[in-house]
Amino acid sequence: xxxxxxxxxxxxxxxxxxxxxxxxxxxxxxxxxxxxxxxxxxxxxxxxxxxxxxxxxxxxxxxxxxxxxxxxxxxxxxx
Numbered sequence: 488x489x490x491x492x493x494x495x496x497x498x499x500x501x502x503x504x505x506x507x508x509x510x511x512x513x514x515x516x517x518x519x520x521x522x523x524x525x526x527x528x529x530x531x532x533x534x535x536x537x538x539x540x541x542x543x544x545x546x547x548x549x550x551x552x553x554x555x556x557x558x559x560x561x562x563x564x565x566x
Contacts, residue, residue, distance in 0.1 A: 511553040518546030 521542045529535040 508553055508557040511549040511557075514549040515546045515553070518542040518549070522546075 522539050526535070526538075528538070
């Protein structure tokens with residue numbers, strides 16, 4: 488019984504190392520698409536743009552985290 492649990496945990500760890508990077512890229516793409524979808528609230532300049540600012544912040548953060556944590560870290564660790 489314990490062997491089955493440990494084998495499941497090791498396969499989950501292998502899959503989870505690739506998943507956060509892909510998830511960050513998916514979040515960035517969804518935020519980018521959301522910014523370009525027009526909404527009726529966008530006609531009011533101050534209030535209507537708050538959701539686009541939030542989506543841009545989340546998208547930019549996910550891109551920066553992906554770049555520094557996954558892509559750059561892999562490049563540095565290979566050297």
